[in-house]
Structure formats: C-alpha cells, structure tokens
Amino acid sequence: MPSRLESLAQGRRRLRGGEALFSCGDPLCSLYSVCGGSFKTNTVDGEGRAQVTGFFMAGDLLGLDGIGSGSYSVTAMALEESLVCVTPYALVERLAREMPEVQRELQAALSGEIVREHAMMLLLGSMRAEQRLAAFLLNLSSRFARRGYSPSDFYLRMTREDIGSYLGLALETVSRLFSRLQVQGIVEIRQRHVRLLDVARLHALGRTG
Amino acid sequence: MPSRLESLAQGRRRLRGGEALFSCGDPLCSLYSVCGGSFKTNTVDGEGRAQVTGFFMAGDLLGLDGIGSGSYSVTAMALEESLVCVTPYALVERLAREMPEVQRELQAALSGEIVREHAMMLLLGSMRAEQRLAAFLLNLSSRFARRGYSPSDFYLRMTREDIGSYLGLALETVSRLFSRLQVQGIVEIRQRHVRLLDVARLHALGRTG
DNA sequence: CGGTTTCTTGATTGGGATCAATAGGAGTGG
C-alpha cells in the first residue's frame, strides 16, 4: 500500500461517472491515487481494437504506465462518482530521490503492476471462460475484503461489456456464465449486486482445467 | 536502452540452452541484462497452469518483476547458449539513489514492461490466431532490426510450443498458421528459419478483424 | 544408428462468438 506516496498529494479531483481522468497519449503530469469510487483503464491499438486493462478502487495507483514514455498509455475513466488524490509527477520524481522510502514504494508499485499483468496474461492465455469469471469474482472479493468491505456481498461498478472486454469474452458469455453460476447455487446475482454463496466451489472451478 | 544500468554490472554468467537463470520464488538478488543469446520467462499458477510470458534478447532486462515482492515471479530460462551481465540488486538500489539517471532508467524499464504487457493483454484478449502470429513475427522483426540484424531473415530460438504458450494458442495451430502464411507467400519458413517476404501483407493481417 | 524431441498435417469436436429478439431499469419530460 503506497501510504507514503499518497501523503505527497498536492490536491484532489472529483469526477462523475463516465468522465476521463486522463487519456491515452496525454503527457504524463501526475500520478493519481484513488480515494473513493472506482475506475477502469482502456488501451486502444492502431487498428481501433480496444480493451479494458484494469479496474481500480480506493488505494490503487493510476498513471504508472506513463513513466517510461512520458505519456499515458491508457485512458482512465471513472465508473461512478469518484475522488482521486493528485500528485505531480515532478514532485514524485524529486522526492523519490530524496526519500529512499518513496523510491522503494514507487518501484514496488511498478513491479507489482507487472506481476498483476503476468497473472492476467495467464488468465487470458490459458483459462476457459468460466475459470476467468471465477478468478475475476474472487479477485474482486479479496480486494473488497482488504478494504474492509464484505468479500461476499458487493456491487459491480462496471457493465457486462467492461467485464467481457477485460476477460477477453463477449458480453453475452459473461451474462450466460453469471446465470449458470447462479443456477448452480454458487453465486446470487441481481443486476450488479453480487453475493458469493459458495466461495469454495468458486475456487474449485479454477482447478477444473 | 538501459545503457547506464548495464555499465553497473559486477559480473557475467554463461548459461547453456535449457538452463534456468533464476526460478519463480527465488529471492531477488540481481537484475540481469542479456548480453548474448536469448531467454524465455514462464509463470506458473497454483493449479499448475503454465505460460510463457516473454522472450528476451540482447539488451533486454530480466528480473524486474521481483522488485515488488523481493522474489522473482517468473522463471527465466536460456533458449540457447547465452550470456548475461549480473548486477546485484542492492547495488542498483543504492546507485539509483545517488544517480538520478539510473533511477529514471530503472523506472522507465519497469514502466516500459507494463506497457509491453498491456499490448500483450490486448493481443490475448481480442485478436484471432492469425493476427497474433503476425503481430509476433512483426515484433520479433523490429527487435532484430533495432539490434542491427536483418528484420526479414532470422532464426526462431523457441519451439512452436513456446510460441503457442506465449500467444495463447495450441502448438498445432502455430504450425498450421506458419504453413498457411507460407502458402500465401507472405513468409518462408523452414523449421526455425524465417524469412518475411511480404511485410506489408503481414501488417495487413492485423487490420483484418 | 535408435531414441527423443519437435514439427506437420488430417479428422473431429466443442466452446464461445455472433446474430437476433426481448426484457428490465434508469432517467426524462409530459
């Protein structure tokens, strides 16, 4: 948890749902720490292919991907009314030099992002649809838990389409799988309200493959 | 290109093909810069699912993923007789503090890895098999070019299975697609020797879809 | 050489995409 980084914040910014925090290609000027609400990030390639690359909630850091090239490589969009802490990157850079702790935290955040994406590559490259969705729900669950919310009763902030894009599935497939998990008594889903009824079986789905 | 980082190397290590440079879970002790030869990296998850997450050649940095947790999150294996420069991580950390340039380079390398993986997620999540393979060949091509080798005539150092794992495809699919590209006159492939005959059409494959 | 790994090619299957139609909310304005 980047506690030290967060305390460097020079300001805050409030966004409404659907509003972009920064866009792919914008010059890197700040790093952002999510204070409240949630975000998704999107990449687009030369041919117009788009993909959701991540979902972010309170405490997560946004903008790290821009450090290498000096401009953001994704677009970050608020999924609901949200609040971020803004830290000018110039300040981060300077303080990282002066405070080893900040430097280490920044590197850890960057490296952690790499590890997270390795896991995502594994998911996209070698799991079946049902396993992907199970992994997604369990991941959300543990992130809510770490923030003190219920790990088994939460609201999805993103659409089926967002989830599908993130998991490399069609939105219809996501919807179908939710229905199936519900029939099997593993989860209960009404719209975006999710209740995990049998976490053990949800885990077990990952092993069937 | 991490020229500054490379110059910090405290030693070298030679590996034969199939030998592991470090393994997933090993404590992070050094960063490695490939001097010659090539490597692949592998992740494994709890259920034994494995996936190739990257291929590395001269000038590429290995071990960055370990910075966050203090231990490597992938296994790096030489694909052939290879040589790496070894830089103890403790040294990197200290020098990064003293030399802003080193700090910036390290952060740029980390961030660049994130961007590279975003592209990989896009590939795995939203491209068809043929497009994936085309993108793979073009990526290799440009990396060879940047190193002064021919961008249109090179040897693959990895097996069809490695390629398939990396691209989220079965090895048979990789083989079939190579054959098809050859029939279409886009590439010429004899075993691992690849010649790109029509780069424009190879690019065009990416746009079809 | 014989054994092993790697690669190719064929036949079949199946998982998930796609197309299509309907239904459910949420927000707006009458």
Add this chain to the structure above:
DNA sequence: CCACTCCTATTGATCCCAATCAAGAAACCG
C-alpha cells in the same frame, strides 16, 4: 403518475475458429 427513450442485461439459435486427438515425418543427439 405514465409514456418514452436509451442503455444494459438476458436468453436462444446458429456458426466457426481453434482445441483436441491421432498419426507420421523430420530433425536432433547421445
């Protein structure tokens, strides 16, 4: 309040791409 629209979600029917199973062929290697 209802009627209207827009967006999101569900469900069904069909199709196709790539996985899987299977059998050889080719290259590599002790």
